[in-house]
Amino acid sequence: MSTNNPIKPPKLATRIFKAYCKNELADSILGDMQEQFFKQAEHGKPMRAKLRYWQNVLTFVNRHTLKSDKPNPWFSKNHTSMLRNYTLVTFRNLKKNPLFSLINLLGLAVGLASSLIIFLYIQQELSFDSFHRNADQIYRVTSTYARPSATYNWVRTPPALAPAIKNNFPGIGKVTRLRSTDEHVYFIEDDPFILGRGFYADSMFLEMMDYPLAMGNPLTALDEPNSIVISSDLAMRFFGNQNPMGKIIRFDNELPLRVTGVLEELPSNTHLDFELLISFTTYVVPEGYLADLNSWSWGGFYTFVELNADLDVDQLEERVTGLYEENYTRTDTKVTAHFQPLKKLYLDYGHFTNHGDLVRLGDKNTIFTLMAIAILVLIVASLNYMNLSTAISLNRGKEIGMRKVMGAVSGRIKAQFLWESILLALASMFIAIGLTWLAQPLFSDLLQIELPTDVAGMLGILPVLLGVTLLIGFLAGLYPSFVLSTFSPIKALRGRLKTSAVGNRVRKGLTVFQFVVSIVLLTGSFLIIKQTQFMREQPLGFETENVLILNVLGVDMNERYDVLKNTMLRNPFVTGFSESSHQFSNSSSSGPAHLEGAPPSENFQLNYYQTGYDFIDLMDLEITQGRFFSKDFPNDTASAMILNETAVAQMKLEDPVGQRIQFNNRDRVVVGVVKDFNYSSLHAPVAPMAIVMPFTIPSTFLIKTQGDNLTQVISSIESDYKNIIPEAPFDIKFLDDDIARMYDQEIRLSRLVGLFSSLAVILACLGLYGLVTYSVQARLTEVGIRKVLGGSLSKIMVLLSKQFFILILVANLLAWPLIFWLGSNWLSNFHYRIDLDLSIFLWPTLSLLLIAAITVSHQVIKAAWTNPVKVLRSE
Template sequence: MRSHDDIKPPSFWLRFFRWYCRAEYAEDIEGDLVERFEMRASKHGAKQAKRRFRADVLKLFRPSMIKKLEGNQKLNYYGMFKHNFKITIRSFAKYRSTFIINLLGLSTGLASALFIYLWVQAEMSMDKFHEHDEQLYQVMLNHEESGKINTKDGTQGLLAAALEEEVPEIATAIQATPTHWFGQMPLSTEDKTIKAIGKFADPAYFEMFSFPFIQGEPKTALKDKGSIVISNSLATRLFGSPEAAFGQTIKWQLLNFTDEYKVAGVFKDLPSNTTDDFEFILAFDKFRDILPPEAIHWGNYNAETYVLLAEGTDVNALNAKLKSFVKDKVEWSNVEPFVRPFSDRYLYTKYENGVQAGGRIEYIKLFTVVSVFILLIACINFINLSTAKASTRAKEIGVKKAIGAKRNSLAVQYLQEAVLMTVISVIVAIGLVILLLPQFNQITGHQIRLNFDLPLIYILIGISATTGLLAGSYPAIFLSSLKPVATLKGKLNVSFGETWIRKGLVVFQFVLSVVLISSVLVVTKQIAFIQKKNIGYNRDNLVLFANDGKIADDFNTFLLDLQNIPGVVNAGGTTHTIISGGNYTTDFHWEGENPEVQTQFGNMTVTYDFIETLGVEIKEGRSFSREFSTDTDKLILNEKAIEVMGYENPIGRKVRLWGNDMTIIGVVKDFNFSSLHEDIIPMFFKLDNVSTFNILTRIQAGNESNTLDRIAELYKTYNPEYEFAYSFLDQEFAKQYLAEQRISKLTKYFGILAIIISCLGLFGLTAFTIERRLKEISIRKVLGSNAWSIITLLNKQFSMLVLLAILIGLPISYWTTKEWLNGYAYKIELQWWFFVLAGALTLLIAWLTVSIQTFKTAKLNPAKSLRTE
């Protein structure tokens, strides 16, 4: 049993008292504290005595008792900092190669992280600038089809008014048309005609969305059906200035629809962080006039709907309420509306079975992780290189410790050295970002600027401090722990744990390298697959341009003239481009249809010869033909539609479309008329030889330039005042995957940077190993070993580390790439050789990195090395 004499005051609190108490009071007060502790321990027990001792120490912690931090002590801290700073600069100059490698690694890593931060910031800011952002929502529709839920942003033309009138949580509801439906439309003044991108929208559009006006009043600009609102740049192109444009008259045309409009407003050009793309807006009432009466019903989706929610609205409760909104109006409807934040439409585009399942936000998460990994790799390099050079600084540490330097002061010195290195690297990184930002903007498609605002300054300070402490903590602990006697004798012993920490860091680096190389290979293969995939028609040498001006007045004659041009294989018209797909409808019914299961059909309105121009294969029946005058009440369906309908002999069968009886005359093989992210859906072609917005022309390969010149001449004979603007369909097709192409490029660049920085880390470990085994290498050379055997010996050790990294990295690579590919309905199959190649490349890079340095060492004169020893 312990006696009371063995019970001592808590050591931590006693040391704390000695640290803060003034010297003139410390001895007397400490005696009193200890005496009171002993009395309490004997009377109440050790536990209570320790608790009361702690309370007494804390009560004494007051200004009158605390040591003054001034005078010589302050000068000593300054002197120590100044001394350490000089030593750090001299160390950088003395060990130039280590300094340069550290600088390259850290500055490149920091620049990469800064680029990713700027890109993430730009991505996250998309559509966030609207004044009512927190209340601004878009209405989406979940379509239940054959046990599966598809989510679309196209809504019924009747929905907006009904929502505003019947749902009190919705303050304002408007509808607008997407700009891709119409492409560029002609706008004319008295002396010029130009084409611009426009849309139709309800009068409250500019109250809901924050596009500032230069001229006019946003609240009233679209209330008159005869008004047009144009952008600043469009006003300048048409009239010289926004002020001159206001109140002027503009003639607008869409197919056979033409009218004159008064400029009721001029808005500032759209900012770069918006997903909208338009140069003018017309009143949505005008669009209603263009649509046939039968097109406006609860089964047709011909607009996008946006709502402004009342403040304090519970969005989840609202969505639960909206679930049956359309079904309550029409029993046969299979759609369920819900709202999502408008600013989510850029980052959260993917829905699976009616539930949000990602989108661009996945790339943001991915590159945020990549930036952290790159910084970690750069810090690992610093650690490896610092410890690799420990033996060269061992005597410096031994001398300092021998003359009284404490371990914590040495640790502070090396931490200060690491922080200074990081600050220099941050400055270099900022220079790299400024230098390369224009090229980075070309890759990302953003207009990013490096503005030194408070958030960025805080981030730079935080990165400098965090990276410096992270990179310098281990070298500081390791170097300051060296024993002075051993270091002065030249004996630098490295523990088993320290060795494996370094090796583990290198393995971690190369695991990331394997993952990045695999990802680059898979992303590149998938993008190439998309570009070359047989999508059911031949998209090469297909030219797309608008049916506008006087062409629309005599469209059939123009098509015949176009087909007679040498080099033109065929030509036809379509309401929507192939790339953007067509409209969607559920008002399609057939005999034997299950009334409880509704199916959404895609539809394209086309002219004669369009299917032949597109090159879609007719599987059964025939195409639309001028030999049959009644083909306007006929339909051509794809294979998917026939499969859904369950027909074995569909030709001649009747269906009901928008209240009218139609006859199936043909079946085409399935083809993609939208993104490859989506599965092929049921669809039909409907003939309309007048009202199609676009002309598709297939031209012969090999003489495209002359053929295009002839097409332009024909176009000019109809529209001498118009500019002939066209695009190739394969180029438009590629634009759908612009985000993937950009991500592919970013992955390549950051992957290469990560691999280079990883190699610097391996260089550091190689330097350390060679330095530790220099005497052994020299003896081997004296005994007859050649340079190649020494290179092989050292490579063997590092090959094992890299092979371990490959074994760890390959399963991770497989999982990450498979998850990414799941975002595509049509994708490549993951092949074993993708990952074998990634591993082989990683191993080859490691061998080259090690061999370059070991070859240099193997060529050294052994006598010189042994003399140094």
């Protein structure tokens, strides 16, 4: 070895080592490391020596070698070291009062979590269709038909509109049409599948909207006639693991369609709801329709346009309106076109007469209601947090007194409590995020709400959440910090703190506010539940139990209808069988009616329903005048019509039977009047309605059954059906289920409001608990003296709890008018509604009183049982 060996240990490594290693160990370890280095370098392995040296530097990091006592410059500053002390004391206090602290933290966390959930949901609802790259340029063309009798807003437009826009305004951008496929049977080999969620779509559709294809080319997939694009779910169901591309699907067992694309799973926030697309060129106008694809009066097609960026929408609307003026032939109608932005379709539909099909619709009211609830719950939670924090802090008189004696000015005490409050709020924020994550399955199962599960969605809302949390922490900390910092050290050192009368009033005010919110929410959910129940139990005027709806699709029923009917009627479980033009809960068709002899401009719009002779008995309806359709009158099939009472009243017919009416371009005679029945949702009053006999044999049938064993009944009907129509699937539903589905929205709303209002009640009770604890503690001396002087247990309990019940009563008095106002507003959405009577107010109030009594009694009983010696000894 030579002493002037050029190889030296790496300097940087040595420096790093010196930076972390304790001084007293550094020298000897470095010596060892260097000795090892030089020995290895001497053996002619300088690289390995260096590597070993570095490895040593990195592996020597452990608790024996790390510097521990070197003062950190940040913590060494005076105010930051106090911050460290405050944090320490915060944790000590949490430990000292674990139950109370847990209640406090959890209360705020639950409040934060529920608003977080609601905000996530609202964010999702507001994001509909924003995933399309050009969403801001895409519009749906809708039209308004202004007639002397009424004005109609249609979301769907005539089939000739889209080609006309394309031809007349070549520079406009992209134009596409959609027509729903209705339910059909799709055959894969010999397996039939009934599918209804599909569109005939122009070839431009997949270029305009961003529904990505897992297979196939979006630019060409819908170009050829007889092309079909299916969802990946369908591809799996139809073909399993085989490659679906190019496979043949037989539409109604006749028309072969070739699979030209497979859709990726649709985003959950698309307003169009479909699982298959068929190229528009495949579409054939069904037999029996009076219109063709050049029609300007058949409003059955969605028209979408994607505008080139610089076009003026208002001007375009005018020019498209001009197209209607040129082509629409009815002179009594003024048609105007509107361009509705794609992103608004999901929520902004209230002005439309008809909402179209296969679209998902949100509800603005639900969003507003939930938003209000979220904010209220958040406020209640923060107030509660504030009350509880104050209550806990009041036991800390000695600490505050001591701090003051040691020289803390009131500003430092304020800073301490603010810091504590913010720290705890942050802690609850993390608990809230955890709770939200845990609650996600509950929301998707119970409430059918899809929350965004992706991290990006959660992260997007994190800054807002953090801001809100810090704000709550700060505001909630303000009150206790000001209260606690003003005590004189002598008073504070005596232990228990008492606040001023003003402070008491503030806290009572807050509690009253919390209870007003809870009562409003609780009564609100009670009201919604009652109304929903009322609607479901409301006599509809017809038989709903034991009625089944049978759908026969893709089969020519002309020959087999009689066989089917006779076989069914011979079945011992079947007591009635009737054809039906559509299911009850679906929107019915409507047509214009013109009374004979009335001026030509006087038109009525009547909903109509097509059915056969047995309908009236099957549904248990009542004929008030005239008769129902009868086989004795062969003309009935073509020219008879039945009106409901509302239609008679609306058309002001004094003697309706025998009245001639031109309905849907056919001359008809009214043969009878049926008592009103609620054939659609109870939001609206019964609309005027006509019943006529079907033009062709429909594909939907109503079957009335008897027998308790439903499985037996249905399997018996199914075997009869399979004997007659073996090729089509057996598709049967219950009428009650169908009707119940009309109230899905209300049921969901009632569950949501119910859930969050119970949370609000729990939070309010936590706040009450804090208040009770606080004021009972403050009066312990008084309780002691009363007991010594012979006050009875019950008297003391009444004395202590009286004020809280007064608070709750005040809250009730304030809440009732509010509920009355909000409740009547909401109920006015319904034609059939419950009265806002006393029972609506009574039950929530009583239950709240009970819950409050339980909350209060715990502390009150504890105080009343206290041994007076304990509290009076120190006085």
